[in-house]
Amino acid sequence: MSExxxxxxxxxxxxxxQTPDRVPIALRVEYSAALWAGMSCRDFCCYPHKAxxxxxxxxxxxxxxxxxxxxxxxxxxxxHLEPQKPMIPGVDLPDDVPMEFSSEPSMTAxxxxxxxxxxxxxxxxxxxxxxxxxFNRRTEEELFxxxxxxxxxxxxxxxxxxxxxGMTRPPVIAFTLLRTFEEVSKDxxxxxxxxxxxxxxTYKECIQMGETQxxxxxxxxxxxxxxxxxxxxxxxxxxxxFFFPTFKEIIEQLVKDGFTPRIHADAxxxxxxxxxxxxxxxxxxxxxxxxxxxxxxxxxxxxxxxxFGDVPPDILSLGTPTDVESYVKKRIEDVGKDGFIxxxxxxxxxDASYENVKAIVDAGKKYGWS
Amino acid sequence: xxxxxEEVVLKTIAEGVKNGESSSGVLExxxxxxxxxxxxxxxxxxxxxxxxxxxxIFRECMDxxxxxxxxxxxxxxxxVVIGTVKGDVHDLGKNIVAAMLRGSGxxxxxxxxxxxxxxxxxxxxxxxxDIVGLSCLLTSTLGSMRKTVSVIRESGLDIxxxxxxGVFSRGIESTVTRIEGADGFGKDAVEAVNLAKEWVTxxx
Numbered sequence: 001m002s003e004x005x006x007x008x009x010x011x012x013x014x015x016x017x018q019t020p021d022r023v024p025i026a027l028r029v030e031y032s033a034a035l036w037a038g039m040s041c042r043d044f045c046c047y048p049h050k051a052x053x054x055x056x057x058x059x060x061x062x063x064x065x066x067x068x069x070x071x072x073x074x075x076x077x078x079x080h081l082e083p084q085k086p087m088i089p090g091v092d093l094p095d096d097v098p099m100e101f102s103s104e105p106s107m108t109a110x111x112x113x114x115x116x117x118x119x120x121x122x123x124x125x126x127x128x129x130x131x132x133x134x135f136n137r138r139t140e141e142e143l144f145x146x147x148x149x150x151x152x153x154x155x156x157x158x159x160x161x162x163x164x165x166g167m168t169r170p171p172v173i174a175f176t177l178l179r180t181f182e183e184v185s186k187d188x189x190x191x192x193x194x195x196x197x198x199x200x201x202t203y204k205e206c207i208q209m210g211e212t213q214x215x216x217x218x219x220x221x222x223x224x225x226x227x228x229x230x231x232x233x234x235x236x237x238x239x240x241x242f243f244f245p246t247f248k249e250i251i252e253q254l255v256k257d258g259f260t261p262r263i264h265a266d267a268x269x270x271x272x273x274x275x276x277x278x279x280x281x282x283x284x285x286x287x288x289x290x291x292x293x294x295x296x297x298x299x300x301x302x303x304x305x306x307x308f309g310d311v312p313p314d315i316l317s318l319g320t321p322t323d324v325e326s327y328v329k330k331r332i333e334d335v336g337k338d339g340f341i342x343x344x345x346x347x348x349x350x351d352a353s354y355e356n357v358k359a360i361v362d363a364g365k366k367y368g369w370s
Numbered sequence: 371x372x373x374x375x376e377e378v379v380l381k382t383i384a385e386g387v388k389n390g391e392s393s394s395g396v397l398e399x400x401x402x403x404x405x406x407x408x409x410x411x412x413x414x415x416x417x418x419x420x421x422x423x424x425x426x427i428f429r430e431c432m433d434x435x436x437x438x439x440x441x442x443x444x445x446x447x448x449x450v451v452i453g454t455v456k457g458d459v460h461d462l463g464k465n466i467v468a469a470m471l472r473g474s475g476x477x478x479x480x481x482x483x484x485x486x487x488x489x490x491x492x493x494x495x496x497x498x499x500d501i502v503g504l505s506c507l508l509t510s511t512l513g514s515m516r517k518t519v520s521v522i523r524e525s526g527l528d529i530x531x532x533x534x535x536g537v538f539s540r541g542i543e544s545t546v547t548r549i550e551g552a553d554g555f556g557k558d559a560v561e562a563v564n565l566a567k568e569w570v571t572x573x574x
Contacts, residue, residue, distance in 0.1 A: 087459070097510070103461050103483070182465055185422035189374055232558075235417040271414060314537060317509035351510040 001369045007066035007160050015260060015306045017282050017339035023332060023368030025361055026067035026163055026308065026343045030074070031098040031350035032357065033058040041350065042090030045075030045099045052150045056158065062358045063365075067163040067341070068154055070217075073147050075099050080143055081135065083107070083127035083178060098350050106130070107178035109191065115198040120171070120205035127178060137212075144216035151217045164262065166213020167223045168206050170250055171199040172242045176228045188238055195242060203246040207253050214259060221285075222259045224250065230267035232291070239272065248278060255280040262308070266346055267291055273300045282306075289345040298335045307335060310345040311360050316352035321359035328363035337370050371403025372410065374423050376430075379403075383431045393438035397475070400431050404473045408560045418466055421559060425473035432472075446477040448570035451493045452503035453481040454535075455514040460507040463535050463559075467503060470559040471566060476501075487521035494527055501566055502529055504552075507536040512549070519551040530554070530569045534562055 004021045005013065013020035034044035037054040044051045051072035059068065078099065079086045083106035087093050093100060106127045115123040121137060128135040144166070154162050169177075175195070176184045187195050210222040227233075229243040254261045261284045263276075268291040276286060277300070286301065287308040288294055297307055310331070315323050328342060342364045348357070371379050386396055407424040410416040452468050454461055461483045468480045479497050481489055494502055502522060506515050519531055533549050534556040553569070556562025 097457070100459050103459065181418075181462055182422050182469070185419035186426050188419055189376065189423045231414070231417060233418050235415060235420055238417065238419055314509050318512070349509045 010066050011161060011163070011341065014339055014341050015282065015285060017303050017306060019338040019370045021370060023337050023364055024066040024341045025364040025368070026069070026341050027065050027357070027360065028069040028071060028344055028346070028348055029055050029058055029357065030071045030348050032348055032352040032354075035096065035350060036354050040090055040095045041093075041098055042088065042095050044072075045089055048072045048076055048147060048150060051075070052153070056154075058354070058357070059158070059160075061354075062361050064160065065361050065364075067161050068158075070147070070151070070162050070164045070219075072150060077143065077147075080133070080139065081124070081128075083124065083131060085131065096350075103180070105178065105180045105183065107175065109179075109183075109187065109194075111179070112175075112187075112191070112194045112198040115171070116194075116201045120174075120202040120209065123202065140209075140213065141216060144213050148217045151219055155218075161221075162217075162219050163221045164223045165215075165217050165219030165221055165259075166210040167225070168210030168250060168254065168261075169225055170229070170243065170247050171202045171206060173226055173228050174202075174206075176233075181228060181233065188242060192241070199242060199246055203250055204253075207250050210254065211257055211259060220259050222254050222261050223264060224254075224261045225264040227264065227266035230265065230269050230291075231271040232267040236271070239275075244275060251279050251284060255283045260285065262287060264346075265289075265292070270296055273297055276301055276305055279305070285341065287343070294331070295334050298340075302336070302339060306339045306341060308341040308343050310343070312345050313347070313349040313352070316344065316356045316360075317349045319356060321355050321362075324356050324359035325363040325366075328360060329367045332364075332367045337368060342368065371400060371424070371427060372406035374420060374427065376423075376427050379427050380430060380434075383434050387434055387438065393435045393442060396431070396435055397439065400428055401475055404428060407473075408470075408563065411560050418559065421470055421473075422466065425469035428473035429469075447475040448500040448566065449477045449479070449497050450501045450503060450566065451479045451481060451490060451497065451499045452505070453485045453490060453493075454483040454505045454507075455511055455518050456484055456486045457514045458506045458508050458511040458535075459483045460505075460536070463507070464503070464505040466559045467505070467534065467556065467562045470563050471503075474563045474567065476566060487518040490518055491522055491525045491527065494522070494529055499529060500570055501532060503532045503534065503556075503562065505533075505535040509537055512537060516549055519549055523551045532556060532562060532565060 010020040010024040014024050031041050031044055033054045037057055039054050085102040087100045089095050089097055114126050125135050151162050154160055214222050251261050263284055264287045266289050270293045281304050285306045285308045289310050290312050411421055450471050454464050468478045472478045481493050504515055504518055530553045532554050533552045554565045556565055
């Protein structure tokens with residue numbers, strides 16, 4: 001089969017819920033690429049250019065795919081933008097494992113008032129300052145402008161779109177990360193009005209954050225992680241009260257402003273799938289993992305929203321290329337070739353084998369032709 | 371309790387304690403409330419957020435009635451040591467299971483994250499545990515999980531080993547069977563609690 005679409009056209013066709021020449025493939029390759037190339041996890045974490053180089057080496061050796069993630073920014077981005085204490089490979093952790101965050105909470109119940117009074121940027125500035133670091137719109141701008149040349153390199157020299165610019169994390173999702181899921185779960189019942197007031201006071205700045213970061217690197221994909229609003233973590237009553245109304249506004253605004261939201265939905269979304277019909281048609285990507293019934297998702301959302309997924313991490317670490325090929329073949333048969341982007345589910349484990357990752361691309365190029 | 375009305379539950383328990391109500395009777399009622407919570411979770415009406423709140427209310431009630439329970443010799447359902455294995459610092463799943471086990475009447479000793487096998491063995495001996503729960507999220511720490519199970523088994527301790535965590539909840543089903551020597555697997559917090567209850571009930 002010969003390719004008649006460019007990677008960008010192929011991705012766009014899928015987002016439009018139509019059938020491209022073949023199913024587009026998007027991989028989120030991370031620390032495994034460093035280990036394949038003999039690079040330390042510390043270097044991958046701390047040096048975006050070096051990280052991009054090893055991803056490029058893997059990209060070339062595998063034979064290329066249609067959308068790359070900006071994982072080369074991850075270590076620096078997380079260290080500067082997140083209030084949680086980072087644990088750096090080779091410093092706080094062994095040098096052959098990825099960066100992690102300490103699970104120690106950064107946000108107290110009183111900090112809902114900080115969010116209400118000072119907004120999303122104000123809350124993050126305050127929490128990051130408590131760790132002895134500085135964050136404001138200026139530092140954010142400097143950081144993302146520093147990433148921009150790598151984005152341009154991938155787009156212009158490699159001819160492949162980078163499918164993540166900035167990140168818009170809906171407020172309640174941010175609170176569960178900053179304050180822990182356990183504490184926010186209790187807050188839903190003990191101080192519901194305060195949580196809701198903080199959500200309403202911050203969500204518009206969340207939109208600005210994702211849009212600003214994306215503009216700075218010249219990429220129109222905005223990553224919107226929502227896993228902790230899944231049915232696993234929120235009952236429908238809580239979902240309606242604390243999440244969906246503002247989430248819907250966030251997505252509508254991003255689309256209105258010309259961005260493509262990548263709605264990243266780990267955990268089980270099966271009971272909530274119909275809510276995605278309320279979001280703009282053929283404008284978003286919905287990223288699922290195997291806990292959600294992908295076949296049901298296609299049945300409900302086919303023609304409305306592009307699905308993305310979902311080769312699971314344990315197959316990449318523990319399975320064989322044959323396991324990967326079987327999974328991809330079945331997934332494409334089940335979900336079809338319209339409105340679907342083949343991808344690995346969530347973060348690629350650092351012990352994913354090169355052969356298994358290559359098998360995703362090979363299988364996509366074998367079974368994905370229309 | 372099952373409706374998660376913290377204020378009402380705490381007030382009722384406080385009055386019961388003041389009026390000299392049987393603490394074991396109160397405990398049974400609280401456990402009944404937790405059973406309903408678990409059922410609502412299984413039915414999809416409740417999520418982990420409701421389970422966490424329920425476990426918190428249970429803990430607060432236990433703080434009030436525990437002195438009386440100890441005086442009357444009412445024991446816990448069983449002792450559980452729980453932790454995340456060496457090489458893995460993730461704790462969300464472990465914390466939820468620990469809270470639910472406490473809320474179901476187990477005495478839980480949470481040793482934290484990134485713990486080597488020897489610390490599990492040490493704690494099991496120290497508290498004379500009936501069950502040990504091992505958690506991991508990352509595929510790369512399955513080897514550590516396997517080693518922990520093996521060290522516990524080689525120590526000769528008479529203990530039930532439960533495994534769980536994100537690594538087992540998706541993808542290839544055979545992942546669970548890669549951990550030889552474990553007695554059971556909890557898909558989620560409610561399954562883990564049910565398994566623990568089965569084990570302590572079955573113990574002669």
